[in-house]
Amino acid sequence: MKRYSAQALAVAALTLFAPALAHASAIAPAPLDLTGTGYGIAAILVFTVAYILVVAEEAIHLRKSKPVMVAAALIWVLVPLAYQAHGKVDLPGELLRDNILEYAELLLFLLAAMTYINTLQERRVFDALRAWLVSRGFTLRGIFWITGLLGFFISPLADNLTTALLMGAVVLAVARDRPQFVAVSCINIVVAANAGGAFSPFGDITTLMVWQKHIVTFTQFFNLFLPALVNWLVPAVILSFAVPRCRPDPLAEEVRIKRGGLVIIGLFLLTIGAAVGFHHFLHLPPMLGMMAGLGVLKFYGYFIKLAERRALLAANGQVDESRVFDVFAQLQRAEWDTLMFFYGVILCVGGLSALGYLALASSTVYTGLGPTWANVLVGLLSAIVDNIPVMYAVLTMHPDMSLGQWLLVTLTAGVGGSLLSIGSAAGVGLMGQARGVYTFFAHLRWTWAIALGYAASIGVHLWLNAAQMRVMVGAP
Secondary structure, three states, X not given: OOOOOOOOOOOOOOOOOOHHHHHHHHHOOOXXXXXXXXXXXXXXXXXXXXXXXXXXXXXXXXXXXXXXXXXXXXXXXXXXXXXXXXXXXXXXXXXXXXXXXXXXXXXXXXXXXXXXHHHHXXXXXXXXXXXXXXXXXXXXXXXXXXXXXXXXXHOOOOOHHHHHHHXXXXXXXXXXXXXXXXXXXXXXXXXXXXXXXXXXXXXXXXXXXXXXXXXXXXXXXXXXXXXXHHHHHHHHXXXXXXXXXXXXXXXXXXXXXXXXXXXXXXXXXXXXHHHHHHHHOOOOOHHHHHHHXXXXXXXXXXXXXXXXXXXXXXXXXXXXXXXXXXXXXXXXXXXXXXXXXXXXXXXXHHHHHHOOHHHHHHHHHHHHHOHHHHHHHHHHHOOOOOHHHHHHHHHHHOOOOEHHHHHHHHHHHHHHHHHOHHHOHHHHHHHHHOOOOOOHHHHHOOHHHHHHHHHHHHHXXXXXXXXXXXXXXXXX
């Protein structure tokens, strides 16, 4: 599914877990096993129906947040009813409050990051980068490799959808009349954007989840750099043979960044640094660093507004407020459907955990298959089912795994969505942007090459990070 907006997956934009939450979950009473009760069966049916509606979003045009929000409420009605039958009246409330705390931190972190991404878009930073690329006169093969390389390295700092749409716009601008090149380049961009997000704690929601859970440290994520690079390069080399060497006509396009755009890039990077610092050195939720950065952006936005008002007044003798920068307008552009979807997912999965389903899944999958095959399966599932609830479920189960296995599931959950065009936000976004050219079946034609990269990246990780496979991670 993973059909999120550019703002929603802003790579510096997510957090679910903080030290205080980890401590709270460590001392909270264990959920009961109610999977065989009527309440438990009803809850799993409610979640299944809701998720079918989520997957069918494009067909039925029903926003994904609606079914999961209703399902969350219904499941949490069933949880206390089930617990009351066992004399546990207060425990459901404690478990629900833990879920709400997780979501509150996520919401504040996302709002700060979304506002920065929206502001950079409004200041035309991304438009300027696209215009510079399309005016350079590269060959088609050069465009193929440049857009893939930029997709791989921009995605860790900007979400995979923003990155994919930016690079997709470059491809369409220089070769819209060459559908085969556009389709192959879009596949390359999707794989690169998803792979790039896998080696950075800010690269994807799933990596942020693992980082905030104190399972993998900030620097340990970079152990995944080479596996992620292999994940992109293997299919990219294969795809490149389908790209002609001809040179399209260069385009003369110039876009100027609006006032303060470059400064805001710097503020965004400092805000990411603040989030890391709050988490690593002060042991506080990274959300606090992001909100501090949002406050600084608001202050700077005030001075931009004053400067633009003076410029308009000098030029026209009056001020058109619609042409003046307003940071709150960028805040209002947050993707609330996605934010509410996360709310529903967290509460739905939390409710199923309270009924014992995640403990059952953990013993069935991780004990039955073993961690390596289970983590490979997580990546394959993420091509069909959204990786957010899948990874959240794994984190809630918290199977007894080594650091290397946690890095493996972080890698597979991040890059597994590249196997299908509908498996990631980048793929879905590009299907809309290059409608009729980059399609599900165009992507499926090259799934075998992407699968080779998926298998190769796992192999490189198992070889390169063999030492981490023996380092056990304790309970949060």
